[in-house]
Amino acid sequence: MAQPTVDLNALISADNTARKTAEQQLEQLQEQQPALLATQLVTTLSQPGDPTQRTLCAVLLRRRLPLFINKLTGDFRASVKAGLLGALASEADDGLRRKICDTVGRLAAELQGTPDNVARASGVKPEGWPELMAFISSACTGEPKAHEAAISVLNHMAPALVEPGFWGESGAGVQALLLAALAPGVDINVTLSALAALASMLTATAEAENGADDKASKKQYKAVAASLQG
Secondary structure, three states: OOOOOOOHHHHOOOOHHHHHHHHHHHHHHHHHOHHHHHHHHHHHHHOOOOHHHHHHHHHHHHHHHHHHHHHOOHHHHHHHHHHHHHHHHHOOOHHHHHHHHHHHHHHHHHHHOOOHHHHHHHOOOOOOOHHHHHHHHHHOOOOHHHHHHHHHHHHHOHHHHOOHHHHHHHHHHHHHHHHHHOOOOOOHHHHHHHHHHHHHHHHHHHHHHHHOOOHHHHHHHHHHHHHOOO
């Protein structure tokens, strides 16, 4: 028996009936069989095919995957993460690559766990995505488009990156990547991406500091912001 799938073409159809039916399929699959939905979207995104469908998959993954990634088994989560990194590494279209960067960054923020006090309250350490940071570090030594994409992912991860727990472990590495991207002679698109990432991190730090409930937390966020001043 064939596995259920979402009719991607119908999701963007001008036919209201067809579109609503496809939207119902999407909601049902996300609720009842999230692994199948994730597999369909990541597979379609990763393979050559209709650019409209692939773009739609990137958008759907960005909006929906963070909502149900933790419902997947460990093996499925690993497969989805590997598929997204493969898609990002191989994508030649600039617009679609930017959308994949957004998807990867937002998912990474979800897996990293924010804010820190949620992890402390639950006693559960966030899963994280160690392979992603290794991927980013490697891409930052590659050709300019790969370098720009890697820094763009950091931009979308900003709220998770500036959490004091993460920053204490990995902040020095993130700062080194930003400084290298801002060095003289680096491709201008890489530099602009790094400036955007830095702005996002400073904004996220200020927002987290303003929203903190106690002086100790505010002090921690101030320390993160101070470490970015260089």
